[in-house]
Amino acid sequence: MRFVVDMNLSPEWVHPLAEQGHVTIHWRDVGAVDALDDDILIWAAEDDRIVLTPDLDFGVAARGLKAPSVVQLRLDNLDPLVVGTSVVQSIAAAGEAVVGGAILTIEPGQTRLRPGLGTIAIDG
Template sequence: MKFVIDVNLSPEWVGLLATQGHDVVHWRDIGAIDASDDDILAWAVQEDRIVLTADLDFATAVATRGLRAPSVVQVRAGSTDPSVVGGFVVQSIANAGPALGGGAILTIDPGQARLRPGLGAIS
C-alpha cells in the first residue's frame, strides 16, 4: 500500500511502515507543513495514497463528501508514538487488507480498530 503521513504524526511512521513493505512518504518531505487538509487530500488522490493521520478532519471530509478516495487511517489512541502503538496500527492495516481502499476509513482507538468501507471499495 502507499501512504502519506500527515504532519501531525512523527516521521518515524515512515520507517515503521516501510519495513512492512509499504511505499511511505511524510508530508513534510513533499509539501508545505501549513498546507490545508484539502491540499493533502487532493495530493493523496492524485498519488493514490492512503492518509495516515491523528486528525479527525480527513475522515470527516471523506465521509461527508462521499469521496471514493483517498482512504484514511486515523490514529485515535492515547499515544501516536509508533514505538507505543505502531504494532497495533501495522496489524490493523494488515487486517483491513484490500478493504482499505476506495475511500475507506480505518479508525484505530486504544485496543480496537474499526473499518468503514469506502464507496469505491472492492466488493
C-alpha cells in the same frame, strides 16, 4: 499500499509502515507544512496514497470521496515505537478493504472500517 503520513504525526511513522513493505512518505517531504486537509487529500488521491493521521477532520473531509483512504489514529500514545506494530497489524487485518476511499479508525482495543456507508468492526 502507499501511505502519506500527516504533519501531525512524527516522520518516524514512515519506518514501521515501510518495514512492512508499504511505500511511505511524510507530508513534510512533499508539501507545505501548513497545507489544508483538503490539499493533502487531493494530493493523496492523485498520488494513490492512504493518509495516516490523528486528525479527526480527515474523516469528515474524506466522506463521499472514492479516494484516498484515511487511517485515523485515535490513540493516547502516538509514538510509533510504542504503537507502531499494533497499527501496522490493524492495517494488515483490514487488508485491501482499506483502499478506495475507506476510513480505518484505530482506537485502543478497537479498529473500525468504514468503506463508505456503515461501519464494519474488524477486531476488538
